[in-house]
Amino acid sequence: MLSDAVPSLRCPVCQGSFGLSGTAPISLNCVAGHSFDAAKQGYFNLLTGKGTVFEADTAEMVAARNDFLGGGHYAPLADAIAELASPVLSAPGSLVLDSGTGTGHYLHTVLDRTPAAAIGIDISKFALRRAARLNPNAINLVWDIWRPLPLADQSVDALIVVFAPRNPPEFARVLRPGGRVIVVTPRSGHLAEIAERTGMLRIEPGKDERLAESMQEFFNPADSVQLDVELTLNGRDIADLAFMGPAGHHLERSALLASIAAESSVGATAKFNLSVFTVPERPS
Numbered sequence: 001m002l003s004d005a006v007p008s009l010r011c012p013v014c015q016g017s018f019g020l021s022g023t024a025p026i027s028l029n030c031v032a033g034h035s036f037d038a039a040k041q042g043y044f045n046l047l048t049g050k051g052t053v054f055e056a057d058t059a060e061m062v063a064a065r066n067d068f069l070g071g072g073h074y075a076p077l078a079d080a081i082a083e084l085a086s087p088v089l090s091a092p093g094s095l096v097l098d099s100g101t102g103t104g105h106y107l108h109t110v111l112d113r114t115p116a117a118a119i120g121i122d123i124s125k126f127a128l129r130r131a132a133r134l135n136p137n138a139i140n141l142v143w144d145i146w147r148p149l150p151l152a153d154q155s156v157d158a159l160i161v162v163f164a165p166r167n168p169p170e171f172a173r174v175l176r177p178g179g180r181v182i183v184v185t186p187r188s189g190h191l192a193e194i195a196e197r198t199g200m201l202r203i204e205p206g207k208d209e210r211l212a213e214s215m216q217e218f219f220n221p222a223d224s225v226q227l228d229v230e231l232t233l234n235g236r237d238i239a240d241l242a243f244m245g246p247a248g249h250h251l252e253r254s255a256l257l258a259s260i261a262a263e264s265s266v267g268a269t270a271k272f273n274l275s276v277f278t279v280p281e282r283p284s
Helices: 002-008 059-070 075-088 105-113 125-134 168-174 192-198 207-215 235-243 253-260
Strands: 018-021 027-030 035-037 095-099 117-122 139-142 156-162 175-186 220-233 266-278
Touching (some): 002 018, 002 139, 059 105, 059 125, 059 235, 075 105, 075 175, 075 266, 095 105, 105 125, 117 125, 125 139, 156 168, 168 175, 192 235, 235 253
Parallel strands (some): 095 156, 156 175
Antiparallel strands (some): 018 027, 027 035, 175 266
C-alpha cells in the first residue's frame, strides 16, 4: 500500500517524518507542518527552491519509452532485475527504491514478484504520470538524484538504478545493512546494429570500470550478470528505442520515423550488465 512507504520518507525542507492525509488530493504532511499535495495524476513533487537544472525527459520521449517497453522487448531485463532484488525484499516491511524510475516499468515487475513497499523517483513529471498509473501503490516522487534523498537513514532494502545517474554516498546512507544496489548499464556493442543509423549515443569505453570506481568508496561488489537480449524490431520499434533514451533530447522523432518507416524486421542485440553492490559492515 501507498502508506507502507511513508514512514521511510523525510521532508526535504526540515528532514522531519511524513504522514498521509486527505483524499482528493492526498497530501504528505511533515511533523513541522510542511505539506506536499499529490498531483491529480498521483505523484508528488518534493522539489523546492529552483527545482533542478537537469533536463527532464519530454512527453514525447516518455511516450516512446512506454510504447517500446510495453511491447515486451526488454522483459528479460525486467525479469533479471526482479530476480536479483527479490532475495532482500521477502520480509514484511521491506522497501525498494527505484532511482530514475521513468515509467515505472522495471519496478512494476519487482512489485509483481515481492510484497515490498516501493518508492520511485525521477525528474520527469511526464514519466511519473505514467509510473503512478502503473504502480499506484508506490510513492512516486519528482526528485533530483543529485540532492540528498528524501529518505531516512538505513530505510531501503533494495535500490535499483536502470540507465540512470547514481549518487553513491546517498545510496549508501539510505541502504539497510544486508541490502543491495542493482545498477544496469549497457555493454559495448549494445544495439550496435541500429545505433549509428539512428543517432543513438555510443557506449563510452571503460563505462563499467568507471561505475566500479565510483561505487568502491561506499560499496562492496557482490555480483555481476551479463545479459544479452535478441530483438526483432520494425521501423516504429527502432524509432521508439532511439528516441526514448538520452539521444531523444537531440533527435527529431518524426524525421527519424520517416527514415526507417519501411523497415519490417531488423535484428539487434541489447547487451546489459547488471552490477550488484552491498554496503560494507559498519562498525558496531
